[in-house]
Amino acid sequence: MSPVVLHVSQPVTAGVAVVVTQLVADQVERGWDVHVASPEGWLAERAAALGAVVHPWAAGRSPGPGVLGETRRLAAVVDAVAPDVVHLHSSKAGLTGRLAVRGRIPTVFQPHMWSFQASSGPVGAASLAWERAGARWTHRLLCVGADELAAGRAAGVTGEAVVVPNGVDTAVLRPADRAAARRAHGLPTAPTVVCVGRLAEQKGQDLLLAAWPAVLDAVPDARLVLVGEGPMQARWRAAHPDSPSVRWAGPTDDPGSWFAAADVVALPSRSEGMALVPLEAMSCARSVVAFDVGGVRESLGEGTGAVVARGDVDALAAALVSRLADPTSADLEGVRGRDRAVRGFDRRRVAAQVADVVAALAVPAAAGGR
Known part of the structure; x- marks a missing residue:
């Protein structure tokens, strides 16, 4: 029965x-x-x-x-x-x-x-x-x-x-052409960090925005794309309006296309159980940089990105810069992440x-x- x-x-x-x-x-x-x-x-x-x-x-x-x-x-x-x-x-x-x-x-x-x-x-x-x-x-x-x-x-x-x-659905969230994804979303050919998540205190996009000036100092043409909506959207967007280096993309039903457009995916959360975003990004073969909150180390393992101390915006910026400056190494992390996602998190x-x-x-x- x-x-x-x-x-x-x-x-x-x-x-x-x-x-x-x-x-x-x-x-x-x-x-x-x-x-x-x-x-x-x-x-x-x-x-x-x-x-x-x-x-x-x-x-x-x-x-x-x-x-x-x-x-x-x-x-x-x-x-x-x-x-x-x-x-x-x-x-x-x-x-x-x-x-x-x-x-x-x-x-x-x-x-x-x-x-x-x-x-x-x-x-x-x-x-x-x-x-x-x-x-x-x-x-x-x-x-x-x-x-x-x-x-x-x-x-x-x-x-x-x-x-x-x-x-995560590793059959749907698959590696895709970065250049094509950027064209589809109207993004330039430039080093790009993507952050997908609800715009809420827990998810910490304000910490990523606090780290962003240091990223720009090292990689002046870098782009940050914030995908999502939520209760902190109006406040954070008023403090950091759309500019050549920051884009507020709004909500999406197709996160995979945004991961595909990224060189690096950021997870600046203040707390998590086990976030889907790192798993989804790995499934799309993208390097992940995240704060050391619940489930992150279990998700990423070794060699798929970087885990930095929770709330350390300087360390977050440095980890992003190293991957934007060396996209070949970042892509290798993405390949390892794809394998990890398929084997452990399908x-x-x-x-x-x-x-x-x-x-x-x-x-x-x-x-x-x-």
């Missing part, structure tokens, strides 16, 4: 949503009865197109007074679906989902980065306290990297856990590992163990 799986996610765009759709696609192909509860948006539309049953669930991205109503609405979805396994994605779904289910149904919680790592003060303390308490309603903690699991354990989050990395291999975790929980539930 095919398992009935309910994925619950808020957010509905960017990396978390991409991971959810990868898992939905794999599980639908397996013939499972796959459901998705999420607010309206890209995730819901994509999941429906893949063959999942979508249940609209009104929920904000951050915790607040609306949590009680969100929990009640989600509990109604759970009752209607009667899943064998509930798979909760990110902190908001992890909060409301575990309050709604309370361990009555096998529950997988996938943090996609711990909530307490992204907050400080009273909010951070409350997030930490909740994650410790919520562990009792978590049948399997699914971490995207050893760094994420270690951070949870250090914070006192207990329970059975498994590590399965994020994956979405099909990763989705199969997640399916094994879910199926193991679903068997006793479907047999009446619930």
Whole structure:
């Protein structure tokens, strides 16, 4: 009997949503009865197109007074679906989902980065306290990297856990001609750094912009392309308007074409679980320069780019300059990165590992163990 799986996610765009759709696609192909509860948006539309049953669930991205109503609405979805396994994605779904289910149904919680790592003060303390308490309603903690699991354990989050990395579609994200990609995006033939990501404090594009003058001092014709949108867009763009050296490209549904245009891909994040951008860039055979945040070293390994101390804008600039000044070496890093992505992070291999975790929980539930 095919398992009935309910994925619950808020957010509905960017990396978390991409991971959810990868898992939905794999599980639908397996013939499972796959459901998705999420607010309206890209995730819901994509999941429906893949063959999942979508249940609209009104929920904000951050915790607040609306949590009680969100929990009640989600509990109604759970009752209607009667899943064998509930798979909760990110902190908001992890909060409301575990309050709604309370361990009555096998529950997988996938943090996609711990909530307490992204907050400080009273909010951070409350997030930490909740994650410790919520562990009792978590049948399997699914971490995207050893760094994420270690951070949870250090914070006192207990329970059975498994590590399965994020994956990317290496059949779609492939090496492509750099010159053609630049022509398609109207970019000049010049040393180019591309940064793809939500324009938010966590993603750190302001740190990359702070490093950029030092890059220009060493490589005067360098170009920086910032791809994405988000809450910090207006402020950062006002401080660093479009110029010959900086371009704000807006959101994209085709990140691979932007990676193809790059000499180097930058990840200036302040925190991550395991970011998709380095994996996607490697799959496109591009060198990556990143701050040393969660999952980065696990992603890059050796010889595919550079990992510099978190927040060290001088080191970030120096690593970018060395690759822009020596594109042959940067391209060799990209070749090694492509091989690493195919061998270790292909979405099909990763989705199969997640399916094994879910199926193991679903068997006793479907047999009446619930």
